[in-house]
Amino acid sequence: MVIPLLTALILREWNPLLDFLISISISVTTGILLIFCGWETHENKTKVEGKHGFIIAAISWLVLMFLCSIPYVLSGHVQSVLDACFDVMSGFTTTGLVLTQDLDHLSVSLNMWRHLLTFVGGQGVVVLALSFMLKNLGGAYKLYVGEAKDVELVPNVLGTARIIWKISIVYMIIGTTALWLCGIYIGLSPLSAFFHGLFIFESAWSTGGFAPNAQNIMYYHSFSYEIITIILMMLGSLNFGLHYAIWQGNKKELIKNIETQSFFITSFIACAFAVVRLSQLGIYTDAVSIFRRVVYNVLSAHTTTGFSNIYSQQFISDWGDFGILIIIIAMLIGGSACSTAGGFKGLRVGIVFKGLIADIKKLLSSERSIKIYKYHHIKDFILTDNLVKTSALIIICYVLLFAINTALGAFLGYPLASAAFEAASVTGNVGLSIGITSTSMPTILKVQYIIAMYLGRLEFMAVFALFGYIIGGIKTLCTTSVKHSS
Amino acid sequence: MHNICKTLIIMFLLIIAFAGSSSAANITKIDNLINNMEQFDGKVVNIEGEAIGEAMNRGRYSWINVNDGTNAIGIWLESSDAAKITSFGDYKHIGDTVRISGVFSKNSLKHSGEVEIACSSLTIVQKGHFEKEQLTHIKIFSATLLFCLALMFSYIYARAIQKNKSNN
Numbered sequence: 001m002v003i004p005l006l007t008a009l010i011l012r013e014w015n016p017l018l019d020f021l022i023s024i025s026i027s028v029t030t031g032i033l034l035i036f037c038g039w040e041t042h043e044n045k046t047k048v049e050g051k052h053g054f055i056i057a058a059i060s061w062l063v064l065m066f067l068c069s070i071p072y073v074l075s076g077h078v079q080s081v082l083d084a085c086f087d088v089m090s091g092f093t094t095t096g097l098v099l100t101q102d103l104d105h106l107s108v109s110l111n112m113w114r115h116l117l118t119f120v121g122g123q124g125v126v127v128l129a130l131s132f133m134l135k136n137l138g139g140a141y142k143l144y145v146g147e148a149k150d151v152e153l154v155p156n157v158l159g160t161a162r163i164i165w166k167i168s169i170v171y172m173i174i175g176t177t178a179l180w181l182c183g184i185y186i187g188l189s190p191l192s193a194f195f196h197g198l199f200i201f202e203s204a205w206s207t208g209g210f211a212p213n214a215q216n217i218m219y220y221h222s223f224s225y226e227i228i229t230i231i232l233m234m235l236g237s238l239n240f241g242l243h244y245a246i247w248q249g250n251k252k253e254l255i256k257n258i259e260t261q262s263f264f265i266t267s268f269i270a271c272a273f274a275v276v277r278l279s280q281l282g283i284y285t286d287a288v289s290i291f292r293r294v295v296y297n298v299l300s301a302h303t304t305t306g307f308s309n310i311y312s313q314q315f316i317s318d319w320g321d322f323g324i325l326i327i328i329i330a331m332l333i334g335g336s337a338c339s340t341a342g343g344f345k346g347l348r349v350g351i352v353f354k355g356l357i358a359d360i361k362k363l364l365s366s367e368r369s370i371k372i373y374k375y376h377h378i379k380d381f382i383l384t385d386n387l388v389k390t391s392a393l394i395i396i397c398y399v400l401l402f403a404i405n406t407a408l409g410a411f412l413g414y415p416l417a418s419a420a421f422e423a424a425s426v427t428g429n430v431g432l433s434i435g436i437t438s439t440s441m442p443t444i445l446k447v448q449y450i451i452a453m454y455l456g457r458l459e460f461m462a463v464f465a466l467f468g469y470i471i472g473g474i475k476t477l478c479t480t481s482v483k484h485s486s
Numbered sequence: 487m488h489n490i491c492k493t494l495i496i497m498f499l500l501i502i503a504f505a506g507s508s509s510a511a512n513i514t515k516i517d518n519l520i521n522n523m524e525q526f527d528g529k530v531v532n533i534e535g536e537a538i539g540e541a542m543n544r545g546r547y548s549w550i551n552v553n554d555g556t557n558a559i560g561i562w563l564e565s566s567d568a569a570k571i572t573s574f575g576d577y578k579h580i581g582d583t584v585r586i587s588g589v590f591s592k593n594s595l596k597h598s599g600e601v602e603i604a605c606s607s608l609t610i611v612q613k614g615h616f617e618k619e620q621l622t623h624i625k626i627f628s629a630t631l632l633f634c635l636a637l638m639f640s641y642i643y644a645r646a647i648q649k650n651k652s653n654n
Contacts, residue, residue, distance in 0.1 A: 013577065013578075013619075014619050014621055015619050015620075015621060015625070018621070018625050018626065018629045021629045021632075021633055022625075022628055022629045022632050024633075024636070025629070025632035025633045025635060025636035026632060026636075028636040028639065028640060029632070029635055029636050029639050032639040032640065032642070032643045033639070035643065036643075036646075074625075104538040104539065104553055104558070104575055104576070105575060105576060105577055106577060107577040108577065186542055186544070187540075187541065187542030187543040187544060187548065187549070188540060188542060189540060192539075192540060213538070213539060213551070213558075214553065214557075214558050215551060215558050215560070218560065218600075218601075219539065219551055219558075219560075220542070221542065221549045221560050221597065221600060221602075222542075223598065283593065284593060284599050285593075285595070286595070286598065288598040288599075289593065289595075289598040289599035290599075292598050292599055293598075293599040310599075310601070311520050311557075311601060313520050313521055313523075314523075314601075317523060317524070
């Protein structure tokens with residue numbers, strides 16, 4: 001919160017300055033109280049196990065959601081604490097759905113806060129803590145894995161976390177400069193172009209989808225600005241391991257990696273189907289329009305960014321059921337594992353697809369022949385049944401969550417296609433909206449969407465571990481009280 | 487003479503009343519335009535709202551964005567018209583309220599599929615202004631109190647760390 005506080009100070013935004021001062025004070029006090037609660041762990045008296053990693057990651061996100069919502073509430077731009085929590089969770093999970101009101105009159109410092117949240121959320125809250133704060137904590141790897149990050153760039157997990165941040169900061173400098181120059185070129189004032197560039201970079205790289213104005217990317221009316229955001233959101237949706245491999249000079253990895261292969265194949269198919277269908281409908285007549293309005297939105301959905309240069313109503317009026325279906329599938333597949341993207345990830349799609357091919361080949365080959373199947377992801381891995389099963393299990397969890405969200409939306413009276421669209425958007429942490437997400441939507445749907453964004457981002461395991469821990473605690477409590485009473 | 491005066495006054499009032507209602511009826515809400523694009527596509531529409539952000543100059547023409555509280559839309563207009571707007575809405579400013587008349591496009595051929603209004607006339611209905619921030623005493627007091635509390639906790643924490651180090 002120091003960065004938005006300084007922004008408020010420099011730009012003389014006095015109300016936000018006080019809001020951030022209050023928020024920092026509450027956060028510091030809460031943090032110190034929590035440190036005292038876990039003093040034994042701090043002194044390394046308690047060994048951090050795998051389950052603790054998951055639970056700490058899950059609880060950290062919840063505590064942070066409440067603390068980070070304070071500046072929103074104090075700003076007066078949200079109608080309730082729940083709306084503020086929704087926006088924070090949307091930012092942290094890089095979803096990008098918005099309930100904040102009157103975005104066009106938001107202070108620059110609060111905009112800085114919104115976009116910082118999504119930037120930090122993209123790299124991982126725990127990854128940030130590991131990079132800058134915890135130096136000698138045992139079980140750091142468990143915390144790291146708890147946040148659905150599993151790539152080891154260097155043998156040391158703290159080193160890996162720092163490399164993730166270094167990669168992001170280098171791209172931040174390049175991306176912000178590109179958008180800043182483009183912003184000046186399209187007619188923004190230099191200072192405004194800088195802030196727009198920084199905010200849009202943070203959103204694009206983190207595949208977040210927030211923008212400083214209510215019109216999102218439509219505000220800029222610029223093809224060049226859209227091209228830069230396409231490049232940034234595609235880079236953001238790639239695995240940090242892949243970025244690191246390319247930085248190390250291993251450029252072939254981009255072609256050999258199962259995840260990039262999967263991503264480019266599914267992106268191409270999704271774009272091709274959407275382009276053909278919308279051309280048939282006669283919505284867009286020239287190639288540039290088709291690229292800007294169709295390909296842009298499909299890629300935004302597939303990378304789980306959620307930037308849009310069309311109105312949400314246009315998905316219903318122009319895209320038709322098939323167009324909506326394509327977007328839903330793209331949103332659910334998402335980007336790469338261990339990237340800033342959401343969805344059930346290209347790696348898992350690739351593994352399950354290869355597993356299916358391997359099974360068919362096994363069926364057709366002689367029973368005596370034993371063949372080992374491999375896939376390439378940074379290095380060669382053997383495709384085991386267990387790996388295929390685990391990947392399929394996570395995909396099933398995503399599909400189930402999507403089904404529950406769709407059913408709830410439909411139950412509350414929204415049309416099925418709209419309910420499914422919005423459900424895929426929250427489940428895959430995308431942020432495109434068909435119009436359901438608004439301050440007037442039912443409270444139960446807001447809560448469900450918060451849970452879905454949270455589950456989708458932490459890829460279920462951390463949240464399941466937290467639920468298991470809570471249920472286990474309640475069971476123990478009940479057993480103890482029964483024993484005492486008897 | 488008295489009757490003539492009465493009639494003239496009534497006529498004058500009626501003209502004002504009808505003129506007002508007819509101009510108000512011509513104004514279309516932006517959300518209405520977006521929800522009924524087919525109906526308004528290629529037609530001249532009138533909107534009224536606050537100019538937000540800033541004008542983006544693209545040579546002879548410029549883009550501005552107008553928000554009427556229901557939604558926002560891009561307006562393509564001559565740069566000389568855009569220059570008439572002196573205040574754009576942001577955190578510190580209330581933008582000029584502008585009335586725009588122009589052709590609405592749901593899929594502009596000129597701008598590769600933009601939803602826009604090509605402005606033919608712009609009128610400043612109300613001038614915008616700088617909005618002075620109001621700081622409440624409660625907020626200042628709360629910020630000071632909570633900041634002191636945080637400092638106190640930080641001090642206790644630092645002492646605990648020091649004590650822990652000296653024990654080891």
